[in-house]
Amino acid sequence: MFFKLVKDLPWMFVIAILIWLAVLILFFRNNKTKNVSFLKKHVTTFFAILIALIFTIADIWIFVQYIPTHFRKNQTVEQTLSTADLLNDVQPADTSTKKIITTNKKDSAAHKIAEAKPAAIIYSTNKASIRFFSSTSEEDIEATNNQTASALNNQTGDLRFVALIKSFRFENELMQDHFNEKDYMNSDAFPKSEFKGKITNINSINFSKDSSYNVTATGSLTIHGVTKKITAPGTLTIAHQKINLKSVFKINRIDYGITSDEVGDTLEITVIATYN
Numbered sequence: 001m002f003f004k005l006v007k008d009l010p011w012m013f014v015i016a017i018l019i020w021l022a023v024l025i026l027f028f029r030n031n032k033t034k035n036v037s038f039l040k041k042h043v044t045t046f047f048a049i050l051i052a053l054i055f056t057i058a059d060i061w062i063f064v065q066y067i068p069t070h071f072r073k074n075q076t077v078e079q080t081l082s083t084a085d086l087l088n089d090v091q092p093a094d095t096s097t098k099k100i101i102t103t104n105k106k107d108s109a110a111h112k113i114a115e116a117k118p119a120a121i122i123y124s125t126n127k128a129s130i131r132f133f134s135s136t137s138e139e140d141i142e143a144t145n146n147q148t149a150s151a152l153n154n155q156t157g158d159l160r161f162v163a164l165i166k167s168f169r170f171e172n173e174l175m176q177d178h179f180n181e182k183d184y185m186n187s188d189a190f191p192k193s194e195f196k197g198k199i200t201n202i203n204s205i206n207f208s209k210d211s212s213y214n215v216t217a218t219g220s221l222t223i224h225g226v227t228k229k230i231t232a233p234g235t236l237t238i239a240h241q242k243i244n245l246k247s248v249f250k251i252n253r254i255d256y257g258i259t260s261d262e263v264g265d266t267l268e269i270t271v272i273a274t275y276n
Contacts, residue, residue, distance in 0.1 A: 015059050023052045120155040121207070123243050123275030130163050131270040134263035141175065141263050143168040150273045152243065157202030159217055161271065162194040175262075184260040190225045205236060212237045217247065223256040234271075243275040 026048050030041045128148040134141045148163040165187035170176040180187040197219010199205075205213050218231045234247030248270045253263060 012059055012062075016056055019052045019055050019059070023048045120153055122151055122153055124151040125149070125273055125275050128161060128271065128273035130161070130168075131272075132168075133268045133270070134266075136262075136264045141170075143170045143176070143179065145169070148271075148273075150245075150275070152199070152245070152273075152275060154202070154205075154207045157199035158197075159199055159219070160194065160196050161273070162192055164192050165190065178260075178262065184258065184262070185224060190223075193221075193223045195219055195221045195230075199236070205238075207238060207243070210239050215245075221251070223251075224258055226256040228255055232271075241276075245271075245273045245275070247271045 023045070027042065027045050030045050033041045126149040127146060128150040129144055129146045130148050131142065131144045145163050145168045147167045148161055150159075150161045152159050165185050166180055168176070168179065170179065179185055182189075195217075197217055199215050199217050201213075201215055205215070213236045215234050215236045216231060217234060219229070220227050221230045228251075230249070230251070232247045232249040234245060237244040237246075248268065250266050250268050252265055253267055254265060
C-alpha cells in the first residue's frame with residue numbers, strides 16, 4: 001500500500017532528490033580545488049545548502065497543500081441524496097384513512113362505523129450514517145458516510161438505505177482516492193450502494209410510545225454491482241417523537257466482488273439513522 005501512496009505524488013521526491021543531487025555535485029567540484037582552505041573551497045557549497053533547504057521546505061509545503069486540493073478537484077461534486085425516490089418504494093398503495101359503514105340486518109336502525117387503521121407514516125432522513133471498519137495486519141481502515149438517505153414505513157416495515165460511494169470519508173485522503181478506483185469500489189461504474197428490505201417484526205413496535213425494541217431487518221444489499229440477501233439485527237428506539245435505528249453486522253468483501261487486498265476479508269458495517 002505504501003508504494004501505491006508514493007506513486008500518486010512522485011514529484012515531491014523527484015524534486016527533492018534533484019535539489020540535493022545538485023548540492024552534492026557542487027560539493028565534489030569545489031572539493032577538487034587545490035591550495036585553498038576547506039572553508040574557501042566550499043563558500044558556494046554553503047550557499048547552495050542554504051538555498052537547497054529553502055527549496056526543500058517549499059517543496060514539502062507545496063506537497064502538503066497539493067494533496068487536499070488535488071483530490072478535491074478529482075472527486076465528483078458531492079451530491080446529497082433525496083428521499084423522494086425512497087418514499088416511492090416504501091409507500092403503501094393506499095395510505096388514506098377509510099371509513100367503512102356496515103348495516104346490521106337484524107337491526108336496520110343501528111349502524112356501526114368502523115375505521116380502518118390510521119395512515120402509514122413514512123419516516124425519512126438523508127443524514128443517516130454508514131461506517132465500515134476493516135482490520136488487517138498492516139493497518140486498520142475506517143470510513144464513514146454521513147449523507148445516506150433512508151426511509152422507513154411504520155406499518156409495512158419497508159426499509160431502504162441508499163449511499164453514494166464517493167461520500168465515504170477517510171482520515172487519509174490518499175486512501176479515499178484508492179477506495180474509488182477500479183480495483184477497489186470502482187465508484188464511477190457503481191456510484192451507489194443500497195439496502196432494500198423489511199423490518200420483520202414491525203408489528204411488535206408501538207410508534208406512539210417511547211421505548212426500545214430489538215428488531216431484525218431482512219432484504220437485499222447491493223454493493224459494487226452485486227446483490228446479496230442479508231439479515232441484520234438492530235435496535236429501534238423511540239424517544240421524544242424521534243425514531244433511532246442502529247444496526248451492526250458483518251459482510252465478506254469477496255461476496256461482493258471487491259478484490260483489493262487493502263482491506264480485510266471481513267468488513268464490519270455500522271448503520272445509524274435518526275428519523276423525524
